Amino acid sequence: MLKIDRLVKQYPPETKVLKGISMEVHHGEFIGVVGASGSGKTTLLKCLALQESWTSGSYYVDGNDVIKQNALLKHKVKREFAYLEQNPVLSPNRKAFKNVLIGRSSQTPLWRMATGMVRNDDYMGAMDTLELLGLLDKAKVQTGQLSGGEKQRVAIARALVHGAKVILADEPVLGLDPHAAEDVMRNFQSVCQKERCTVIAVFHQVELAERFCTRIIGLADGDIKLDIHGRKLLQSEKRMLQL
Numbered sequence: 001m002l003k004i005d006r007l008v009k010q011y012p013p014e015t016k017v018l019k020g021i022s023m024e025v026h027h028g029e030f031i032g033v034v035g036a037s038g039s040g041k042t043t044l045l046k047c048l049a050l051q052e053s054w055t056s057g058s059y060y061v062d063g064n065d066v067i068k069q070n071a072l073l074k075h076k077v078k079r080e081f082a083y084l085e086q087n088p089v090l091s092p093n094r095k096a097f098k099n100v101l102i103g104r105s106s107q108t109p110l111w112r113m114a115t116g117m118v119r120n121d122d123y124m125g126a127m128d129t130l131e132l133l134g135l136l137d138k139a140k141v142q143t144g145q146l147s148g149g150e151k152q153r154v155a156i157a158r159a160l161v162h163g164a165k166v167i168l169a170d171e172p173v174l175g176l177d178p179h180a181a182e183d184v185m186r187n188f189q190s191v192c193q194k195e196r197c198t199v200i201a202v203f204h205q206v207e208l209a210e211r212f213c214t215r216i217i218g219l220a221d222g223d224i225k226l227d228i229h230g231r232k233l234l235q236s237e238k239r240m241l242q243l
């Protein structure tokens, strides 16, 4: 479904952060990206989400060359891919479902955004997604009053609500205690399985990637140094990735 061929990302004047990443991603995979701080994990996700330009390389989505083709295809990719940023910003004074609705804003006419009049479909979509994430009972609670794990699930719901096929999540459980992180990950995984999403997620904690991902990619110094399926990392592999 995704084919990345020799992706190079260089920031001016000459900081080469990604040095020629090649990989294929198949439909339904749940990939964990691990690596030491500064290895290029966030940059990789941003390039895949087209939030960052590519210095060079080819990118095929369902066989279409995204880099070379027209703006329409880029727009389609951006719409069908959800990018869940590190530390997502939520409005604490809005109810949880209103924060989720922001995820549908690209499909909402301006006048509705301005007047706050929500279409029934949008409302139902937000509530359905919150239910899938086990948060229906908190849908009308002010977001600022939710726990860290609940806020994280609101952010995930916001990313999911526009029916994304591919989810690119940067540290989806950042800052949560192990118990809450496990809970959020379990929800996240089951929703993605149910909705048949493909996921690429960055993790600081290798154990979470080992527990929830079907495949683990290890980055070091801007390149893929490890690509394993269905098993834990060996101690020697952790040392190589400086984890």
Ligand SMILES: Nc1ncnc2c1ncn2[C@@H]1O[C@H](COP(=O)(O)OP(=O)(O)OP(=O)(O)O)[C@@H](O)[C@H]1O
Pocket: 011, 015, 017, 035, 036, 037, 038, 039, 040, 041, 042, 043, 044
């Ligand atoms: N906009 C930018 N301009 C210049 N250099 C950048 C920019 N963004 C990132 N970098 C550099 O690219 C390198 C990789 O950054 P990136 O955020 O991708 O790493 P990471 O593996 O996600 O790190 P962490 O685990 O600490 O979040 C870092 O050395 C960083 O300083």
